[in-house]
Amino acid sequence: MPSGEGALVAATPPVSVREILRRFWPDARPFRRWIPLGLVFIALGAAIETAEIWIFKLVVDDVLVPGDLGPLVWIALLYVGLTVAGGLISFADDYLATWLGERFLQRMRRRLFAHVQKLSLDVLDRRRLGDVIARLTSDVQAIESFVLSGVADALSAILRILFFSAALFYLQWDLALVALIVTPLFLVVARRFSRLIKHASREKRRRSGSLSAVAEESLGNQALVQASNREAAELERFERENEGMIQAELASTRIRGLFSPMVALIELGGVMLVLILGTVAVTEDRLTLGGLLVFITYLTQLYGPVRDLGSLSNTIFKAAAGAERVIELLDEQPRISDKPDAKRLGRARGVVELEQVSFSYPGAEDAALVDVSLRAAPGETVALVGTSGAGKSTLAKLLLRFYDPDTGAVRLDGHDLRDLELVSLRHNMAILLQETLVLHGTVRENIAYARPDATGEAVRAAARAAGADVFIAQLPDGYDTDVGERGRRLSGGQRQRVAIARALLADAPVLILDEPSTGLDAEARSALLEPLRRLMRDRTTIVISHDLLTVRDADQIVVLEAGRVVERGRHAELITAEGPYSRVWALHDPERAETTPLPDQAVPG
Numbered sequence: 001m002p003s004g005e006g007a008l009v010a011a012t013p014p015v016s017v018r019e020i021l022r023r024f025w026p027d028a029r030p031f032r033r034w035i036p037l038g039l040v041f042i043a044l045g046a047a048i049e050t051a052e053i054w055i056f057k058l059v060v061d062d063v064l065v066p067g068d069l070g071p072l073v074w075i076a077l078l079y080v081g082l083t084v085a086g087g088l089i090s091f092a093d094d095y096l097a098t099w100l101g102e103r104f105l106q107r108m109r110r111r112l113f114a115h116v117q118k119l120s121l122d123v124l125d126r127r128r129l130g131d132v133i134a135r136l137t138s139d140v141q142a143i144e145s146f147v148l149s150g151v152a153d154a155l156s157a158i159l160r161i162l163f164f165s166a167a168l169f170y171l172q173w174d175l176a177l178v179a180l181i182v183t184p185l186f187l188v189v190a191r192r193f194s195r196l197i198k199h200a201s202r203e204k205r206r207r208s209g210s211l212s213a214v215a216e217e218s219l220g221n222q223a224l225v226q227a228s229n230r231e232a233a234e235l236e237r238f239e240r241e242n243e244g245m246i247q248a249e250l251a252s253t254r255i256r257g258l259f260s261p262m263v264a265l266i267e268l269g270g271v272m273l274v275l276i277l278g279t280v281a282v283t284e285d286r287l288t289l290g291g292l293l294v295f296i297t298y299l300t301q302l303y304g305p306v307r308d309l310g311s312l313s314n315t316i317f318k319a320a321a322g323a324e325r326v327i328e329l330l331d332e333q334p335r336i337s338d339k340p341d342a343k344r345l346g347r348a349r350g351v352v353e354l355e356q357v358s359f360s361y362p363g364a365e366d367a368a369l370v371d372v373s374l375r376a377a378p379g380e381t382v383a384l385v386g387t388s389g390a391g392k393s394t395l396a397k398l399l400l401r402f403y404d405p406d407t408g409a410v411r412l413d414g415h416d417l418r419d420l421e422l423v424s425l426r427h428n429m430a431i432l433l434q435e436t437l438v439l440h441g442t443v444r445e446n447i448a449y450a451r452p453d454a455t456g457e458a459v460r461a462a463a464r465a466a467g468a469d470v471f472i473a474q475l476p477d478g479y480d481t482d483v484g485e486r487g488r489r490l491s492g493g494q495r496q497r498v499a500i501a502r503a504l505l506a507d508a509p510v511l512i513l514d515e516p517s518t519g520l521d522a523e524a525r526s527a528l529l530e531p532l533r534r535l536m537r538d539r540t541t542i543v544i545s546h547d548l549l550t551v552r553d554a555d556q557i558v559v560l561e562a563g564r565v566v567e568r569g570r571h572a573e574l575i576t577a578e579g580p581y582s583r584v585w586a587l588h589d590p591e592r593a594e595t596t597p598l599p600d601q602a603v604p605g
Helices: 017-064 072-118 121-125 129-147 149-171 173-220 222-227 231-283 289-330 392-399 422-427 443-447 456-465 469-473 492-506 522-536 571-577 580-588
Strands: 352-359 369-376 381-386 407-412 429-432 510-514 540-544 556-561 564-569
Touching: 017 072, 017 129, 017 149, 017 289, 072 129, 072 149, 072 289, 129 149, 129 173, 129 289, 149 173, 149 289, 173 231, 173 289, 231 289, 352 392, 369 381, 369 392, 369 407, 369 540, 369 556, 369 564, 381 392, 392 510, 392 540, 422 429, 429 492, 443 456, 443 492, 456 469, 456 492, 456 522, 492 522, 510 522, 556 571, 556 580, 564 571, 564 580, 571 580
Parallel strands: 381 540, 381 556, 429 510, 510 540
Antiparallel strands: 352 369, 352 407, 556 564
């Protein structure tokens, strides 16, 4: 497993704030009609906060200084009314903001997840799963904190600044001008720190993705980790990424730690200046005592939103760091997509043809397939045999159109697969993979995965045909038993039977079997033969196997070496030809092996 700096996910290209808004603001389109209401709540909240502070001036100037308790009753009632109104406005604002934010997040995650599902296999193979998951969750959350929450916070700060500034100028305009002199200093300091904050935020996001990737890799391969006594090594790897995340967080904290005291000093300087000049104004009867106290209160409250605007860069750069990672993933384009005029195919007959197909994986030096041709008709079984890396599984990926051939054509019922809709093509294909794929859910849900609308009786019939109904009946909840993550509560043979039942229920005319008995003991393989025969009956079947004993009854056996077809024919014909297939067959037939010399070169099987 990777370690050290090689375990880090790669840094992403920088993206401007304008680009972030351009890319993600459209996701808020369905909810924009509610944004004006949110602005009304924000404005009302700022106005009520301003009015509540003004009441203290009334208390000092109309009650305390003259010693008259008469106005105290209506002042108290007014304050209570403002407090209740402020509480209701605050509740409505918080609820609406949360609703808008969560709906935006849901839409963003849905768009990103749908995009990732369409990406080609090689694109996902180049990325670490844990890092992709981090981009789907925390990075999208960071975008919302800027596009919606950040904009709302900025508007709230601006409105509070306007209301408080208006109150300051109404109280004493010349003193207000002096007080606001220090305001630009906040922005200057924030600008000085913005570059450091941006770098720290990017590093935190990258470290977070690396930590998620390491955790997912280790926990997803826990059996290998424990069997190899590598728990300590994996813990060390996790700790290394954890330490990197701590260092990134500490760097961010150091920046904030320097930023906050500087802002506090600027704020203190402004307050002290106003206190001195305000005291002079009170002694000269240009300002009342209550006016001075409320002026200072407004000023300290004003510095709060000004400081928030200055530190908003921190939020912006956190969001930018997350947005850069999401945009990089969104900019990955699937290699395989439908043509504008792609044809929708109904139920195919199942005639599969490859005509002089050559293919190389992206970035690979050697070709995976070279000039391969074959034909399989409905009811026929074509077996592909050869060494690992000979091109057998690559051929299956071309049939499912996970990739397109570089030259030549792959056809179904005479149609080039590139001319067909992907959905309709894959409706006509069923596959049993070497690694049996079982999802977290019930047995019923796994069998009906390709046909979620199937009736309970159809699911049970498929299970019976696959020989799975016996063990399903012995499960605690029968068909409603939860099979666990990746089907870990089932044995290998049970998982394979569930997969066969799924393929039977899908009832596709073309069946691809990629090493369906790998990892099973002899008894389990033998038990699978009859269900597999039922599955293959009347279908075009492509069998990929190293085990020649499982393919000897095929209508056509195609032997691949280094991506090329070196032999083809029926079992008896290939044995008689005494070529590569015959030599490998000797390894499976002890009596023949005694009289057949083994070649020096590598052979299929």
